[in-house]
Structure formats: C-alpha cells, structure tokens
Amino acid sequence: MNNWFSSIPLALDLKNNYKLIMLGTLKKIKEIPAELFLSSPKRKKDVLLLSTTHSDDSLDRDTGKPIMIIDYNHSKYGLDVVDQMCGTYNVSRNSRRLLLTIFFDMVNVAGINALISNDHPKQTVYRSDFLRTLALKLIKPQIRTRIQIASIPKQITERSRLFLEIQEPKKFKPKFQRNAR
Numbered sequence: 001m002n003n004w005f006s007s008i009p010l011a012l013d014l015k016n017n018y019k020l021i022m023l024g025t026l027k028k029i030k031e032i033p034a035e036l037f038l039s040s041p042k043r044k045k046d047v048l049l050l051s052t053t054h055s056d057d058s059l060d061r062d063t064g065k066p067i068m069i070i071d072y073n074h075s076k077y078g079l080d081v082v083d084q085m086c087g088t089y090n091v092s093r094n095s096r097r098l099l100l101t102i103f104f105d106m107v108n109v110a111g112i113n114a115l116i117s118n119d120h121p122k123q124t125v126y127r128s129d130f131l132r133t134l135a136l137k138l139i140k141p142q143i144r145t146r147i148q149i150a151s152i153p154k155q156i157t158e159r160s161r162l163f164l165e166i167q168e169p170k171k172f173k174p175k176f177q178r179n180a181r
Contacts, residue, residue, distance in 0.1 A: 006050055015052040023051045023072055085112050089131055140164060 006024035014020040026048040047069070054068040063070065089111070092104030115130050143160045146152055161168055 008050065011050055011052050021051075021053045023049070023053065023068070023075060025072075026050050082109065082112060085127070089128060 006022065006026055008026075011022045011024075014022050028048060049068055049072055051068050051071075054071070058067050059065065060067055060070050086105070086108040089108075090104075091107050091111075092101065095101050095104075111131055111134065114134060115125070115127055118130070119125075143164055147157055147160050147164075147166070158168070
C-alpha cells in the first residue's frame, strides 16, 4: 500500500475490526510514534514502513535487508499494476470537485475488479472489450427508460431506438375512415 492510502488509524482498524494485515509506506508526519523501527538501506533515502504483521527487525540472511522491506518490495508491484491499468482505460474527467474525482477512481478500480472476478481460464477476454460490454449492460436499462419519456427530443429517442435495435412502435391507424361530408 502506498503512502496516499496508508495511515496508522487505518492499519489499526483493518487489523482489529476486519482481521486484515497491512504493509505499506507512510508519509513523514509528526504523528508517527518514536518506537517505530527505522531502517535506511540507502543513504538519504529514508522509507517509513507500516506493518501489522512484522513485529521485529529481523534481517534476511542473503541480502542483509530487513524482512519487512523484502516483503514490501515483493508486494508493491500490485498497486503499480492497478495504477497502470487505471491509466490505460481511464473514465475520469478533469474536475475540481473531490467527490467526483473519488467517484471516477472508484469506477476505474471497480472495472478492474469486475474483470478479475469474471476471469475465465479457458477464454481470453481483452480488457477493452470487457469494459465496453460492461458499460453497455449498465447503460441499456437507462436508455430503455428514457425512450418512454415524452419530453425527450425525438432525435434522441430515434437514436436510442437505433442503438438498442428497437423498432418504433407503429401508430394505430383505423382500418376504416369516415368520409367527411
């Protein structure tokens, strides 16, 4: 977990309430307790790591680095992959509203989670095709609802029917017309 998401209260909440472990970096802030383990494998490159699983400063025999740093380096690529995938097919738009930005980020991650949860080992599904199919399945009920609204311009209704491949309902014409005298 990178330092944008990790915090001490979050780590404690995940551990105590949800029985989840966490290993991530922290921003250099004043609220960090003094008893935290300090390791600086490279000069002038301090890294603040927060872990709910590592309780000591044991070192790896081969590299001489702390086990916590080795575990972090093995697991940090996951967040990089998610960032890369979100950047490839990004739904976000420029916005100054924080909640809208958070919503767009949640939609990006939800698309990745949906792809992973629907992964079938026997067939290859490209992410672009999956996202297009997902978007169409989510938007079609809304379009069907909007077609029924009389105040929507006729041009939009016609395009919506064309998109959904729905024929326009035939207007009732009486078979027999009265002759006007």
